[in-house]
Amino acid sequence: xxxxxxxxxxxxxxxxxxxxxxxxxxxxxxxxxxxxxxxxxxxxxxxxxxxxxxxxxxxxxxxxxxxxxxxxxxxxxxxxxxxxxxxxxxxxxxxxxxxxxxxxxxxxxxxxxxxxxxxxxxxxxxxxxxxxxxxxxxxxxxxxxxxxxxxxxxxxxxxxxxxxxxxxxxxxxxxxxxxxxxxxxxxxxxxxxxxxxxxxxxxxxxxxxxxxxxxxxxxxxxxxxxxxxxxxxxxxxxxxxxxxxxxxxxxxxxxxxxxxxxxxxxxxxxxxxxxxxxxxxxxxxxxxxxxxxxxxxxxxxxxxxxxxxxxxxxxxxxxxxxxxxxxxxxxxxxxxxxxxxxxxxxxxxxxxxxxxxxxxxxxxxx
Amino acid sequence: xxxxxxxxxxxxxxxxxxxxxxxxxxxxxxxxxxxxxxxxxxxxxxxxxxxxxxxxxxxxxxxxxxxxxxxxxxxxxxxxxxxxxxxxxxxxxxxxxxxxxxxxxxxxxxxxxxxxxxxxxxxxxxxxxxxxxxxxxxxxxxxxxxxxxxxxxxxxxxxxxxxxxxxxxxxxxxxxxxxxxxxxxxxxxxxxxxxxxxxxxxxxxxxxxxxxxxxxxxxxxxxxxxxxxxxxxxxxxxxxxxxxxxxxxxxxxxxxxxxxxxxxxxxxxxxxxxxxxxxxxxxxxxxxxxxxxxxxx
Numbered sequence: 001x002x003x004x005x006x007x008x009x010x011x012x013x014x015x016x017x018x019x020x021x022x023x024x025x026x027x028x029x030x031x032x033x034x035x036x037x038x039x040x041x042x043x044x045x046x047x048x049x050x051x052x053x054x055x056x057x058x059x060x061x062x063x064x065x066x067x068x069x070x071x072x073x074x075x076x077x078x079x080x081x082x083x084x085x086x087x088x089x090x091x092x093x094x095x096x097x098x099x100x101x102x103x104x105x106x107x108x109x110x111x112x113x114x115x116x117x118x119x120x121x122x123x124x125x126x127x128x129x130x131x132x133x134x135x136x137x138x139x140x141x142x143x144x145x146x147x148x149x150x151x152x153x154x155x156x157x158x159x160x161x162x163x164x165x166x167x168x169x170x171x172x173x174x175x176x177x178x179x180x181x182x183x184x185x186x187x188x189x190x191x192x193x194x195x196x197x198x199x200x201x202x203x204x205x206x207x208x209x210x211x212x213x214x215x216x217x218x219x220x221x222x223x224x225x226x227x228x229x230x231x232x233x234x235x236x237x238x239x240x241x242x243x244x245x246x247x248x249x250x251x252x253x254x255x256x257x258x259x260x261x262x263x264x265x266x267x268x269x270x271x272x273x274x275x276x277x278x279x280x281x282x283x284x285x286x287x288x289x290x291x292x293x294x295x296x297x298x299x300x301x302x303x304x305x306x307x308x309x310x311x312x313x314x315x316x317x318x319x320x321x322x323x324x325x326x327x328x329x330x331x332x333x334x335x336x337x338x339x340x341x342x343x344x345x346x347x348x349x350x351x352x353x354x355x356x357x358x359x360x361x362x363x364x365x366x
Numbered sequence: 367x368x369x370x371x372x373x374x375x376x377x378x379x380x381x382x383x384x385x386x387x388x389x390x391x392x393x394x395x396x397x398x399x400x401x402x403x404x405x406x407x408x409x410x411x412x413x414x415x416x417x418x419x420x421x422x423x424x425x426x427x428x429x430x431x432x433x434x435x436x437x438x439x440x441x442x443x444x445x446x447x448x449x450x451x452x453x454x455x456x457x458x459x460x461x462x463x464x465x466x467x468x469x470x471x472x473x474x475x476x477x478x479x480x481x482x483x484x485x486x487x488x489x490x491x492x493x494x495x496x497x498x499x500x501x502x503x504x505x506x507x508x509x510x511x512x513x514x515x516x517x518x519x520x521x522x523x524x525x526x527x528x529x530x531x532x533x534x535x536x537x538x539x540x541x542x543x544x545x546x547x548x549x550x551x552x553x554x555x556x557x558x559x560x561x562x563x564x565x566x567x568x569x570x571x572x573x574x575x576x577x578x579x580x581x582x583x584x585x586x587x588x589x590x591x592x593x594x595x596x597x598x599x600x601x602x603x604x605x606x607x608x609x610x611x612x613x614x615x616x617x618x619x620x621x622x623x624x625x626x627x628x629x630x631x632x633x634x635x636x637x638x639x640x641x642x643x644x645x646x647x648x649x650x651x652x653x654x655x656x657x658x659x660x661x662x663x
Contacts, residue, residue: 054426054464056582069401073461094460098508161461165401253485 008274012242016262020271026264027331032061032068032174034342056158057186057224061178067168067268072178073161074186078213081148081155089147089225091138091155095130096176097122129171133162136234136282136291137176142183143227146213150193154213158186158225169268172280177235177339183231184343187222189194191215232284233335235328236295238267238275238283239316261316263324265331279324283332289325384560389543389625391558391632392425392515396640397521398530418531422523425560426464426513431523433531435503438590450498454486456520458509463562465573473625480601481517482507488521488541494534503533507569514561517544521595521605522637529641538637539604540627555622556631559591567591568610590618594626598634603627639640 018025057074083089147156160182162175192214210285241261267275282291316324380590381387418433439445462497483506493503505527507520518541525539545567546555559567565591590612595605603623612618652658 014592054513055461058461075461096459098457098506159460163458163459 003270003273007270009242010272011274012240014341015240015264015271016242016260018262020264021052022268024266026267027327027334029064029331029338030068030264031336032177034059034061034177034339056188057182057184059178059181059185061174061181063168067166068174068282069165070167070171070174070178071163071165072175072182072183073163075158075159075161076156076186076188078149078154078191079157080153085144085205086152087148087155088144089142089155091141091144092157092159093130093134093138093162093179094160095126095133095162095164097126097129129175131191132172132280132293133175133179133234136172136280136293137179137232140177140282140284140290141228141231142225143230146226149191149213154191154193155189158183158223167271169272170236170266172234173236173266176214176232176282177335180228180231180233181339183228184224186224188225188229189215189217190223192220230285232282233332235265235281235283235332235335236267237263237265237279237324237328238272238333239263239277239279239280239320240271240274241276261320263327265327279321279328281328281332283329285336287329287333289329292325379460386558388554388556389628391629392427392483392560393423394522394633394636395423396526396637397423398526398640398644399422401432416531418527418529418533420523420526420530422519422526424515424519424522424558425516425625426511427519427562428509428511429516429519429523430508430510431527432506432508433524433527433533434506435531436498436501436533437504439500439502445500445502448499449495450493450500451502452486452490452493452495453504454489454504454505454507454524455505456482456485458512458516462509463514464511464513479639481520483610484517484605484607485520485524488539488649489524489528491604492525492535492537492539492597495526495534497534498573511563513544514559514564515593518558518593518595518633519562521611522633525549526637526640537597537600538634538641539595540598540630540634540637541593541605542626542633543591543593544626545589545591545628546618547623549588555625557625557632562591564591590622592619592622592626594623594630596627598627598629 014021015026020026024030039208055073056076058072060069060071062069063261079090082133142158147158149155160179162178164171164175167174194212194214240263261276264271267278272278278291278295280295281289284290374574384392386392398420399418400417401419402632416424416432419431421428421430423429439451444451444474458478474598482615485505489505495503505524509516509520521539521541528535529538542557543559543564544555544557545559545563546553546564547567554564568591590608590610592608594607596603606623606626608619647656
C-alpha cells in the first residue's frame with residue numbers, strides 16, 4: 001500500500017509513544033468477532049449455527065466495520081493414508097484470495113498487463129500464505145493419530161479452505177484464528193470399522209472377508225477432532241523503527257546510530273506499510289512457541305505481505321528478536337483467553353436451548 | 367430393501383423431499399451489502415474496490431456477488447464506444463458442493479464458463495449500459511454452497527448487488543427454476559428444485575440420480591428441468607434453458623414455463639422486501655437514527 005513519508009512518520013512516532021493511530025496500545029488486538037456462533041443478542045438466530053451448513057466445520061472471523069473478513073471451512077472425507085505415514089490422518093490447506101480484489105497500487109499501474117499481473121501476484125501471495133500456514137500450524141493443529149479410523153486402511157482427510165474476503169493487515173493472524181475456530185467446530189461422524197468373514201470358505205480358496213465401515217449418522221455422537229483445542233495461533237509482530245534525528249546523533253555517547261524501535265501486535269495495513277520487519281510467531285495454548293518466520297518489511301507497492309526483489313529486505317537487531325517473541329507469547333495468551341471466554345459465553349447461553357441436532361442446525365434454512 | 371423411506375412418506379401426502387409443496391420456493395434470504403465498501407478508519411482501502419455486494423441464500427445454496435464499477439477498461443481494444451462492457455466471472459468455492467470437495471478452475475470448467483456467459487446475457491438485458499460508455503462493470507460471483515440452483519441464485523444475487531452498487535437497471539431480474547417429473551404415476555410440476563430433484567430430473571432414471579454431474583440431456587422422456595429468469599414487473603422472460611427432451615410437446619413446455627414465472631414472482635417479492643429494508647435502513651441512517659448491527663449473513 002502506498003503511503004507517504006509524512007504519514008509513515010506520523011504512524012511511527014505515535015507507535016513509539018505507545019498510542020497507535022486507532023487508539024490501541026502496542027499489545028492490544030482488535031476486537032475480532034467470530035460470527036459462526038451467532039450472537040446471543042439476536043434472539044431469532046440459532047446459537048451455534050455454523051456458517052456453512054454443508055461443511056463439517058466452518059467459521060467466519062470478522063471485524064465489525066468489515067475491514068477484515070475471513071471465512072474458513074473444513075470438509076472431511078475418508079481416504080487411504082499415505083504409505084509413509086499409515087497411522088496418521090491427512091490435513092490439507094488451501095487459501096483463496098480471489099475476492100480480496102487486486103492491490104490498489106497495482107491498479108494504478110499500467111492497465112494492459114494489470115489484470116494478469118494482479119492475478120499472478122495474487123497467486124504468489126496465496127501460495128506464500130498457504131505454505132506459511134502449512135509449516136507453522138498444520139503439524140500442531142490436530143492430533144493426527146486420532147484421525148485414524150482403520151489403521152493402515154482408512155483415515156480422515158480434513159480439507160481446510162480459507163477464503164479471505166477482505167483483509168486489513170495481518171492475514172496470517174486472521175487466517176489462523178479462523179482455522180482454529182473451524183477445527184473446533186468440526187463434527188466428524190463416528191465411524192466404526194467392521195470386519196466380517198465370508199460365509200462359504202469351502203468355495204473360495206481364501207475366504208473373502210467383507211470389510212465395512214459403519215457410519216453413525218447420529219449428530220449427537222459426532223465428535224470434534226481430538227486436539228483441536230491445541231491448535232496454535234499465529235501472531236504477527238511488526239517492528240517499526242524510526243531513524244534517529246540529527247539532534248540525537250550529536251548527543252549520543254556511542255559512535256553508532258541508535259534506532260528507536262518498537263514491536264506492535266496486529267498491525268493494520270498502514271502500520272504494516274511502515275514496518276521495517278514483520279515476524280510471525282506461532283504460539284500454542286501452553287505458551288510454547290511452535291514456529292518463527294520473518295517476513296519482509298512493508299515496502300512500497302506490496303499489499304499484504306511478501307518479499308519482492310530487494311525492496312523487502314528485512315533486518316532488525318538481534319536483541320529485538322527476544323523482545324519480539326516475548327511480546328508475541330504475551331499477546332497470544334491474551335488472545336487465547338479472549339477466544340475461550342467468547343466461546344464459554346455462547347456455550348452458557350446455548351446450553352439452555354435444545355441440543356443441536358440436524359434439524360436444529362437447518363432451522364434457519366427452511 | 368423394502369424399508370419405507372422418508373421420501374415415500376412425503377410423496378404420499380404430496381410433499382417433496384424437503385417438505386415443500388410443489389409450488390413453494392425454498393426459504394430465501396437476501397443480504398444487501400454483505401461486504402460494505404467503506405471502512406471506518408477513513409483511509410481508502412485500496413483492496414476493497416467493490417461498489418456493491420449481495421449474498422443470497424436459497425435453501426442451502428449460498429451465493430455471494432460483488433460488483434465493481436463502472437471503472438476504466440484495462441485495454442483499449444475491449445472498450446465499446448457507446449456503452450459499458452459487462453464482465454461476469456463465476457466461480458465456486460472448493461467447499462461448495464455437498465459431499466466431496468472439488469476445486470474447479472474457473473477458467474477451464476465449461477459449465478462455469480457457460481453459466482457466466484448466460485449470466486452476462488441476462489444482466490445485459492436489464493442494465494442501462496448506454497449510460498456509461500467506454501467503461502467496465504465487472505461482476506464476480508462466488509458460489510459458497512451449492513445445493514442445486516446455483517445459476518438462479520447467482521442471477522438473483524447479481525441483481526441485488528447491482529442495486530446495492532447503484533447501477534441503474536430497467537427492472538429487477540429474478541430467476542427461479544421449474545421442473546416436471548413423473549412422481550407416483552402422475553405428472554407433477556414443481557418449482558425451485560434442489561440438488562436431489564435436479565439429479566432426478568436430469569440424471570438417472572427412476573431410483574435416484576446417477577453420477578455426480580447433472581449434465582444436460584439424457585433424462586427420461588418425461589422429465590423437464592427449466593431454469594428461467596424473468597423481469598417480473600415487465601413480464602418479459604430474459605433467460606430460459608432447457609436441456610431435456612420434451613415428450614409432451616410444446617404445451618408441456620408452456621406449463622412448466624408458467625410455473626417458473628410464478629416462482630420468479632415469489633422470488634421478486636422476497637428480493638423487493640430486502641431492497642426496501644435496506645433503503646429504509648439507509649434512510650434512517652441519513653436522518654441520524656441508525657442502528658448498528660453486527661453484520662450476519
